[in-house]
Amino acid sequence: MEIKEYLRIFSRYWWVIVVLAVIGGAIGWATWQFGTREYQSTATLFVATQNGTTVTEAYQNNLFSTDRANSYASLATSEQVAARAVDQLKGSITPEELKSKITAVAAPKTVLFNVAVTDADPAMAQTYANAVTDQLVGLISELETSRRGGTPAAGAVVVDEADYPVKPVGMSWPVRVGLGVAGGLLLGVLAAVLVGALDRRVRGREPVADSTDAAVIGGLPADPSRAKVGVVDLDRDGLYAERLRELRTNLRFARLTDGPEPPKVIAVTSPAAGEGRTTLAIDLAAALAEAGRSVVLVDGDFRGSTLADRLPLEGPMKEAAATRGLSTTIAGETTVVDAIIPDVQVGHHRVSFLPTGPIPSRPGELWASDRATDLLDELGDSFDYVVVDTPPLEKYNDGALVAALSDGALLLARIRRTTSAKLRRGVQTLHAANAILIGTVATFEPGHRRRLNSGPAPSKAAPPKSPAAGEGDAPTEGLVGTSEPAASRHGSD
Template sequence: MAIGDYLRAFRRFWWLVLVATLIGAGAGYGYTLFTTPEYQSTARLFVTTQSGTSVGDAYQNNLFSQERVVSYAGLATSEQVAARAVDQLKMPISPEALRGKITATPLPKTVLLDVSVTDPDPGLAQTYANAVADQLVQLVSELETSRRGGTPAAGAILLDDANYPTETAGMSLLTTVGLGAAAGLVLGLLLAALLAALDPRLRARESVDAIAPAKTLGNLVADKRRPDVPVANLAAGGLAAERLRELRTNLQFARTPGGRRPQVIAVTSPSRGDGRSTTAIDLAATFAESGRRVLLVEGDLVNPTLTTTLGLTDAERTRAEQRGLGTVLAGDHDVASAVIANPGGAAFALLPAGPSPASRRQLWGDESAGHLVDDLRAGWDYVVVDTPPLTTVSDGAAVAALGDGALVLARIGHTKTKPLRAALTVLETAGAALLGTVVTCEPGHERELSKQPSGDGNPVVAPRAEDARPARGGAARPNGNGGNGNAGNPGIGNAGTNGAVDAPTEAIDQTGAHRMSGAKREGR
């Protein structure tokens, strides 16, 4: 995981980090509250040796005293000193218990030794410390005196009697709570990083870029304020609409491996719920907004939803149930009779899935499928195909291979890493071009979502009947029938098929262009 991944994990699991910090602070407070306070009393000893007459002797004696301080510290915590102190005090405490209360600390680079005793009673702590110091002085005198008698080679002198402690020993309440909070914070950060590492779902567009060989062409934001309408209201403006337009621009400037502008675009994804249908509808509407003749194809013959989503009239719905892509591929109907012009008032045409065919896979593998795609490319400026997920049905890869390439969607917080890799492998195996990836449902800021764009946006609605003109090539072109020839958005039929988008000075190849964004809908 990169630093950015950790930062996103901490931002995502901020509540976990906060809870862990509060629990740590509470644990520190509870420890202080329920722990018996103890007091520490300290007596200080001075270690001496026999003095010499020269400066060299004095220096050697000082080093000897410093070495003796360490030895005397060990004696202070010995069982013999504790037993002698208990005998001196005549108090109800065992030598083992008193020994556990004693600490001896030599002061660095000095001949001073601090002997401390800790006890819940400050008075007893002082009494015990004085007794231990007295007995240590006596024991040192006995050990340093030769058996033949004479002056001890070294000794310990009680420099300061034990004090009466007024403050508890150990850390203060503030320090304990602070350390507990710090420990909880570290634990919370570790848990957040662990959960993020174990989460297989994609959480940012950078994760998609790290997996996909092609760049991200679009970054569609999640707009919770969007009303429950089938087609994005591009005229309303805002960040969501601008991101859709940026996706359209990137596709217009993209190029297939053969060097041509992509016209037949398969919109697919690794799994269901990634927003394919919603993105396909919005992409078709965005292309239509720019004055192009657009055909939206319901390529998911397994689970078609476009006819329901677009809100067709009863007559259109009846027609969609009788004829569509399946019957066209089977040779039962021609394209002109199956295409629905301006479904639900949209500015693009729709080729519904139609009745479910008996052998769906054979239809896409038949030679007629290739002819159909070529005819659609010749009759429309853009053909957007809503396909099933790549990891469950092979139709998406077949459409992408027959057409100009595929847009692979990855929904933030939903699409998983493994299925995305598998979907890209399916496309590669089928020999389909990957135009780029599109990140969907990225969280958008409320202020950005409501911001009006600088450019003008026209509502993407069907033209008036009196303004309708037959679309060039029309829907009837594949089979030469004239019926329903205005299905290709007649109000904007003056756009040239080949001259719809001027070639850029420096074409962007099929790996994509810039990162963009658009709107959230609960797509398949």
């Protein structure tokens, strides 16, 4: 991964790093607060040897004393010394337990060595240390006397008696907390990188474009108010409506590889369910109708149709949607004119609606028939735009078939939900069906609360707003498909 990708991961999962750092600091404080505190009492001993009469003898005696200091330090941790100290104290501690508490270290290049005893009780640590040094001095004297006889050549002398420890040994609480925080930060960084590497959900338009190798021609924000209504309120003039108009404009100027004209028959699909296909199909039809275009909204989802439930169909319209529609038309049971429900209200505009009709037992075979191709061609000749809602590509191949029969497909990607792998598989499915990908649309983008402009709100008495200049969606006279070049009608845009 590049550095910018790591920066994105850290900016996305900074809270993981912070939480683990706090947890690490809390663990460090807890080990100090609730852990057993040990106190260490230390006594210092001196190795005494006979003085030499010459410089050489003095030097040799010094080397002898240094070696003896190391030997005596090792002897301090022996079972013999621990057993004698326990006998002296007459306590409940065993020699093995006392031995585990004793440490002895010779000071480098000196004839001194330290004997320390650690215990949870500072008074007992001092008592044990004094007993150990007493028994060590006696044992050294016995060993040196029995080895040479007469006056021993060396011995140990207590320089400093065992002290009474005031502070516990080990790290203080600030050090423990600091190490805990540092460890938590390290774990947090590793966890963030790991989660970021495993989390392949797209989080912006750039990852969507990178995953599909196609242009992102639109993005719809995650507007909570949109879920409360059946159709977008274009007159509200919020960010969602403005982004929808941008998508409409981009579609108007889109050029496919097989011709100079923009797409008229548009399949709306997505890699998986729950990414906003039906919502986009309805809103796109409303936006195209706002621009004065004749639009037919086709419910091509035989697997989980919801368009008829979300549109304001009542009375005869609802009965007609249940008895005839796309399925009966492809099967040749009804004509297109009889199956289409005209003048369906979408906000303040009207579109035609072709419902699914009765769901057949094997719906996938309908889109594979020649009649399906003729149907979409007939709709394209009768309307300025045909918007087809399709099933997700992850489970069914219907969406790819519809896209292949249409002028092209819009592939949706839900921000923070759709993964890059699913997007790539969706593109591969479309390409395998020889379908044209018009572009991708990012849905549920963050930022719906941002204001579009800082100017004053329009007066309530103001006339309805016309489409923005330069969008290329204003009503034009004549039939759709005129040979007049788009540049001559809309300028150099």
